[in-house]
Amino acid sequence: MTTMWQQVLAIDAKYNTYRTPNNPQFRTLYIRRRSQLLRDSAKAGFDPQLRKQYLKQRMQLLTDKYGASISLSDQSSLWSRSASIRGSRTNLDMLDDSLGEIRTHRRQHSRGSGNKLDLMAEDPTGLVPTKDAGASKAMAGGTSLSENYAFTGMHHIFDHHQRAVTAVKFANDDKSRIACSSLDKTISVCQVLPSPATVVCILKGHTKGITDFSWSLSNDQILSCSLDATARLWTVSSGTCARTVSDPQHAPLHACCFQPLNNNMVVTGNSRGLVQVMNVSTGKPTKGGHGKLTGQVLCLAFNDSGTLLWGGDDKGVISSFQYDMATGKLTKGKRLVVCEGSPITCISFRAWVSREARDPLLLINCAINQLCLYKITSSDGEVSLKKTFSIKHRKETIRSSFCPLMSFREGACVVTGSEDLSVYFFDIERKLKPCVNKLQGHSAPVLGVSFNYDESLLATSDAEGLVIVWKRQQDEGGAHILEQK
Known part of the structure; x- marks a missing residue:
């Protein structure tokens, strides 16, 4: 039934x-x-x-x-x-x-x-x-x-959040668990497999809307940041807050992430342009672990080795920092103006996407009705524009993601939300008609997108608090059409 x-x-x-x-x-x-x-x-x-x-x-x-x-x-x-x-x-x-x-x-x-x-x-x-x-x-x-990116329809719809779901993310190397952050001040952890999907727990503690979150590498903790000027570390198994860290400037936080190779270190970005490295064990900032952007920090992303960090702000600028693994110190790298005055709402890193796209890349949402793909050209984080894709994006915090599996075909895909209520898939190597699929089902701007690790399910969230889990097409044998890593 x-x-x-x-x-x-x-x-x-x-x-x-x-x-x-x-x-x-x-x-x-x-x-x-x-x-x-x-x-x-x-x-x-x-x-x-x-x-x-x-x-x-x-x-x-x-x-x-x-x-x-x-x-x-x-x-x-x-x-x-x-x-x-x-x-x-x-x-x-x-x-x-x-x-x-x-x-x-x-x-x-x-x-x-x-x-x-x-x-x-x-x-x-x-x-x-x-x-x-x-x-x-x-x-x-x-x-x-x-x-390969056709869908059979909706696997499940979650409607328990009362306000916009700012981000939705599957746990690392996990097919069945997702977490959703919302402006209703909560994070929900949900189990989508096996059916029926259920809400496992609700993480409560922030006093204002939650703008971003990140899973730890082992999925036992979640880091969140909020407009209440705090970052919180949650223990997923118990649904409790393990530590609360206040922003040094007591400013609203819009972005946060774990250091990829040392989850004891986290980075936050606030509304005054401060990028700050913190030790969650002590709850204190690291010495020299801070940097400055030109505007409000809206998004952060590390490379896989954790040696480079990029931040995007509401002035349309991307800044890079070199991260010292031993001390947690940030050294300023390069600065790029994508479009002056147009917010950068999401940055994603990928070392290489397919056999045709071997360069390390940054995928960037910029509120100029474009999804931008940049090639990383130097060890200090300098980037150059590779390609742009047209979407509707002017006001909302729209996010995107590289599709996680390595492609064995010519071409490679990225997925993004949009303010026209749709989810778009673009082939970054296709010159003509790069849009390979478009999903419609949301009734509000699509903010967050996330594939599980084997791409059998896609989760998307919108500005009205709805989360849709989409199911991938199956082949005749009943198995999902997947690509090998």
Whole structure:
């Protein structure tokens, strides 16, 4: 029954953006109420066949009313829609006819035009793996990058937070645990596998909204920071606060992270531009462990070895620091103005993403309607622009992430939230039409995104407090289409 009601809810969420376009708050309330009613109904234990029939009729009614899921007018989004439909076939067999119509239309369109770009819409891979990657492609099962990031729908929806969920993150090397930080002053730790998903505990203690958090390497602790000018270290197993550390300037904190190789050291960034290294055992700042940005520190990121630290601020500037592993001292590195006055809301580091993208990279969200990819060019953190991707981003704290698995195909993906209520997947190596998928289901700007380590689940959060866990497409054998590390 749980699976069935989640399928019904996934259909409702799919069409949610078409309901009351001038009143997004109503759409959020609608989905929450539907979730509650469907959960209650599932507990009553109705006949599965009756439920299946209801599922078909519900889909037909929504299609008749909105007609958006099989619209053929927007050629630029034709592949993403058909991919979503194909990914839903496992659970929604009534879409077969609709899918057939779309395929027929695409075949007729490509034959009529004879244009290479149109043929790429028919075969969205577009990219042929390099000769050297032939064996790797066979290992990956021969599926395209677009097919690899297709989704069957929603695995679960959490609606227990009362305000915006600022960040959502899976635990390290963990398929089933996520944590969510919220402006409602709490952090929730949730178990999403096995079904049904549950809220394990709520971490309470901050007196103002929580802006950021980070899992420790062993997942036994969570570091959080808040607008109340404190950072807290939580013991996950007991749900208790192990230590509270106040900001030296008593300023609101917007970013925090563990030192990758020494989780006894943490770094915070405050609204006065201070980047501060602290020892959580003593609760005191380290000597020389501070740096200054031009504006409010909104995001922080280390490289894997913990020797370089980058910070982004609300003035549109990225600054790098060299970190001394022995003392915790920060030495100022390079400074780059991405766009003056446009906040940098997220920084992610990746040593290399695929066999084609071997350079160390930074993925950066900048509030100029762009997701930016930078190549790291020096040992002191200097970067140069590699590529940009268009998203809607002007006001919110939008986050993004590299997809965690190493690609055996030509191309590599990143995922990001957006203020247009969607989740986007971009192939960083594709020159034309880099968007390989787009997920719709949120009724508010999508703030946080996080894959679990094997990419079988994706968690996304929004400005109305909703968290959606998406399920990856499965192959014919029932296994998730994954790539090898």
